[in-house]
Amino acid sequence: MRVLVSADLEGISGVVHPDQIYPGSEYYKETLQKWSQELTAVISGLREAGAEYIVINDAHNHMRNLNNAMVPNATIVSGWQRPFSMMATIDEGYDACLFLGYHAMAGSRSTLSHTYRPRIIRQVFLNKVPVGEVGLNAALAGFYNVPVALISGDEEVCFEAEALLGKQLITVQTKRGLSRYSALSYPFEVTLKNLKAGVTKALKEKDKLKVYKITSPCTISVVFSEPNHADACELIPNVKRISDNQVEFTNQLYPVVFKCFLAMGTLAASRDDVVT
Template identity: 35%
Template sequence: MRIYFSVDLEGICGVVDVEHTRRDGREHDRARKWMVQEVNAAVEGALKAGAEKIVVNDSHGTMRNLLPEELHPEAELIIGSPKPMSMLEGLSKDFDGTFFIGYHARSGAFGVLSHTYSGRVVADLKVNGRSVGEPGLNGLVSNFYGVPVALISGDQFAVGEALDLFPGVVGVITKEAIGRYVAKCPSPEKAKKMIEEGASKAVNLLRSGEIKPIQVPSPIEIQLKFLNPGMADLAQILPGSERIDPLTLRYVAKNMLEAYKAIRAMIYLGYSSIK
């Protein structure tokens, strides 16, 4: 049983502010420790249930957040950026399940520090007419590879997005969002215990066949809405994109992998317009 981890920071228990998530934040180093502790809890739970290989992709910001010296010795770490597949670097059809640790809600939704890939660029992202965030987008790509999403941890809105899209996924709510910068959190020890138990449950459900990949339809229609028209001005140079209003570009991809790459390209182009 091979398990792939994509690990973000905004959904980690105790994380509620940009001081936790930015590289130069005064509380960033504390948040990094909480992050690796939750990862280790999930690794331990997966191993107890019989997982044989675990690959962890650091998927937040600089992607140099997880402390290698504190990571569980049985896990392999993908660290650094830029990565060709960003939050999904290293994922392939060879894995049996995907775990999303520390995930957050989408742009425009309730939830702690909610955004979609770039809070400075993306107002909304629709895939085949449905607004999705990182749980939905990354999960669809994982399922395109034939790898089901088996576990997600984060606040109730991040977990809810995954539960709506991916049947059988184990959701671990590590904090209850009260506002964008406010949450009610259990103790870190309790959060780690819940994650460990959830990881064991997820591996067992994968083994029994109760969690299966979903069929991802094709073609894929993307609608990416930017925060201002200047971002769309630049992003529309992507071949195949269509400007449908001052803020929104449309792109039709032949499959989910092409859609993911087009989304990331448009976000990068939009970001480059920021002055």
């Protein structure tokens, strides 16, 4: 059995502020240690469930946070820029994927909520349905017929995932957000136990897993923080301007839509001007 783990950082236990998740901060090393422990628990559960090939996709920020010592007995994908970003290497060869340490979509009243580009992207819609990183990434997995087996993160992202992917999805809540920069984190030992048990259960009952499919053609609509972000995206062929700060793109193939979304984010970031 082959499993892809897309591992983000904002949703792990105890993380409530950007100071904890970026290199150079005095708290960064401590956060990585917790991340390593959560990943180790997940890998242990996957092995127990019979997974033979495990890929850990470092899906946070510059994507150079993990090393082999932090995640023993697994293959690591690291570095940016790369195809499919947080879902790099996804294809039909995987039996399942997991989303570890995820956060809720931009605009949610949730700890560190955002969608790919915190300062730039305000909202994203797939076929008029509001989505965050959970929906965007699950749709890509679904295109390749790979089900999402488990999601971990704060309470809000777990609710978001269940609403989109179904109540059968196993979720592990690491904390409950009290505000954008505050949360009630559950006992870490309990979280580690729940991660291992949840992964094992999900994989042993993989016949119950559902693949998330979106209809084709697919239209992605992105609302940016400022008009200059949308200005940059109009350089992409077939991207349409909908309003001052909103663009959309349609294609029959979701991977093409997903890559266009990534390109939009990159171009918009290049025009993230300081307004004086």
